[in-house]
Amino acid sequence: MKEFKPNIDEVIERHRAYCRFEDADRPLLRIDIPLKAISYGISGIPLHNLDDWLRIVQLYEGCFRERKDVKDDFIPAAWANLGVLGPIHAFLGCPIEYKSGSAWSKPILHDWSEIDEIRFNPENEWFKKCLGLTECLVERAGDRYAVSDPIGWAPGDLAAALRGRENFIFDLYRHPEKAKQLLKICAILCIEIGDVFLEKVKHPYGGIVNGNYFNWMPGWRVGITQEDLTVYLSPKMYREFLKPVDEWLINQMDYTIFHNDGAWQITPELLKVEKLGILQLVDPPKGPRALDLEVLKKGRRKKPIMISCRGLDEIRLAIQTLGPRGLFIVTSAKSIKDANKLVESVEKIASKFEP
Numbered sequence: 161m162k163e164f165k166p167n168i169d170e171v172i173e174r175h176r177a178y179c180r181f182e183d184a185d186r187p188l189l190r191i192d193i194p195l196k197a198i199s200y201g202i203s204g205i206p207l208h209n210l211d212d213w214l215r216i217v218q219l220y221e222g223c224f225r226e227r228k229d230v231k232d233d234f235i236p237a238a239w240a241n242l243g244v245l246g247p248i249h250a251f252l253g254c255p256i257e258y259k260s261g262s263a264w265s266k267p268i269l270h271d272w273s274e275i276d277e278i279r280f281n282p283e284n285e286w287f288k289k290c291l292g293l294t295e296c297l298v299e300r301a302g303d304r305y306a307v308s309d310p311i312g313w314a315p316g317d318l319a320a321a322l323r324g325r326e327n328f329i330f331d332l333y334r335h336p337e338k339a340k341q342l343l344k345i346c347a348i349l350c351i352e353i354g355d356v357f358l359e360k361v362k363h364p365y366g367g368i369v370n371g372n373y374f375n376w377m378p379g380w381r382v383g384i385t386q387e388d389l390t391v392y393l394s395p396k397m398y399r400e401f402l403k404p405v406d407e408w409l410i411n412q413m414d415y416t417i418f419h420n421d422g423a424w425q426i427t428p429e430l431l432k433v434e435k436l437g438i439l440q441l442v443d444p445p446k447g448p449r450a451l452d453l454e455v456l457k458k459g460r461r462k463k464p465i466m467i468s469c470r471g472l473d474e475i476r477l478a479i480q481t482l483g484p485r486g487l488f489i490v491t492s493a494k495s496i497k498d499a500n501k502l503v504e505s506v507e508k509i510a511s512k513f514e515p
Contacts, residue, residue, distance in 0.1 A: 161364065163304045164224040164236040171233050172365050175376040178464050178486060179415065179437060186510035187479060187487040188466075190374060191232045191499040213296050216241075220297075224305055230499045233488075236305035239371030240293040248311045248353055249321040250286035252278060267324035272338050278322060278345055280353055287353075294360050301362075306369035309357035309383055313416070315346040315405040316387040322346070329392055332401055339401060347405040351412055354383055370417065373466065375488065377437060379414025385436075386419035390426050398426045403433075410435050417466070424448065428455050431463060438488070440466040451478055458483030466490065472502065476509050484510045 161168045177184040217238070224236040240247075250256050254265035269278060281287075290310055297307045319342045320328040331339040358381060361368070368382040369375070387402050403426075410416050415437040418430055422444035430439055441450035450456065450467045451474070464486035469475045475489055489506075493499035 161236065161303060161305060164221075164228045165234070166228065167231065168235070171235060172376055174233055175235070176378070178488060179376075179378055181462060181464055181486040183485050186507050187484045187489050188233045188375070189503060189506055190234045190488070190490045191230060191502060192490070192492045193227060193230065193494070193496060193499055213293050216293065217297060217300050220305075227496065230496050231503045232499065234374045235369045235376055237308050237369035237371040237374055238297045238301065238305060239308045240290045240297065240310040241371070247286065247290055248318060248350065251284050251290070251311075251353055252280060252318075252322065252349065253284065254321055256286065265321050267322055267327070269322040269342070272335065275338065275342060275345070278342070278349075280349055282356075291356070291360065294357055298361060303362075303364075306364050306371075307361045308369055308371035309354060309361060310371075311350070311354050311357065311383065312419075313350045313354060313383045313385045313409055313413070314387055315343050315350060315409060316389045316402045318346040318350065319343050320389050325389065328389075332393075332397060336401075343401065343405045347409045350409060351381075355381065358382075367415070372419075373417065373440065373490075375417070375438075375466070377415045377417065381413045382415045383413065383417075384419055385410060385413075385416045386421070387423070387426075388419075388421050390423040391421065393423075393426075395425050395429060398429060403429055407433050424450075424453060427453060431455060431461060436463065438464045438466055440488075443468065451481060456482055458485075461486075464488065472505055475502075475506060479506075479509055479513055484513055 165171060174184050174188060178188050220238040227234065249265035254268050257264050257266065269275065294307065294310065301307050322342070323331060328339065363380060365376065367376050367378040370377065370384065372384060385406060387406060390398055390402065410433055417438040417440050418436055419440050420427065420430065421442045430436060443449045455461060456465060458481065466488035467478065468490045469478050470491070475491060478487065478489060491502070493502055
């Protein structure tokens with residue numbers, strides 16, 4: 161992997177310490193910069209023939225090549241991004257529609273009498289395309305960069321896709337037992353389908369590099385868990401319906417990163433899930449910000465977190481407030497030169513940190 165990340169060994173050691181919630185020389189840092197390759201758009205490309213696959217491979221490699229001199233903790237990783245909001249929906253037969261630069265699925269479970277028909281068919285065209293691209297990426301990558309699985313391990317989001325989001329929210333009140341049955345089915349399907357891809361990809365340094373966040377995590381069965389549906393649920397509803405299947409799924413995995421997109425009300429519940437690895441927090445457009453959450457302050461949490469910061473002043477505040485241990489900061493810079501200056505500044509801030 162040194163072709164695209166010359167200091168990869170150093171970066172992996174920093175990721176190991178982060179995942180173990182151990183002290184390191186500084187917080188993990190991923191700095192996004194404007195890239196020609198990304199401007200062409202890796203995601204949202206309908207995959208109809210091999211030419212599309214090769215185009216995606218070339219886009220990834222162009223991106224990695226352009227940013228290889230950035231001294232942050234980004235790890236080059238490609239994945240079969242179909243531009244689908246959770247491609248597993250498509251694998252189970254949900255029709256896919258491309259619009260607004262992405263792809264969206266339509267529900268298929270219109271009657272509860274059809275619940276037993278929800279199953280995975282390996283002949284599904286979207287699954288075959290996604291698996292084919294994954295195999296193409298693995299062959300092309302060799303040991304030059306990582307390849308990750310393309311699915312999100314999200315039972316609640318999958319159930320909402322199969323039923324339709326509004327219908328499924330009503331189901332939680334009108335058909336709670338059926339809703340719980342569907343959630344269990346979805347959790348099992350996440351494992352079944354996810355394992356197929358994990359058998360195909362390589363596991364560099366004894367782990368997986370996530371193609372969404374470009375971070376390394378230890379183990380074989382490793383992936384992203386998330387429940388975007390939770391922005392509509394109270395903590396009580398989350399505890400009753402989604403947390404049992406989320407926790408079951410997390411317990412089946414070696415390590416996970418939970419993507420929490422502004423559903424701050426469930427953060428205390430997630431921190432209680434013993435085997436959950438990383439908590440990745442995305443600030444809602446109108447706040448409040450993850451940086452302001454009391455449950456994340458230094459000395460209170462025992463899990464690694466990933467947050468976004470806007471500029472050096474906010475990074476300094478994050479280190480002072482949350483502590484550098486178990487902290488992954490995502491930020492941006494205008495150029496490679498600016499990015500490397502930012503890395504140096506963060507190292508100085510971390511070196512002066514007082515626990």
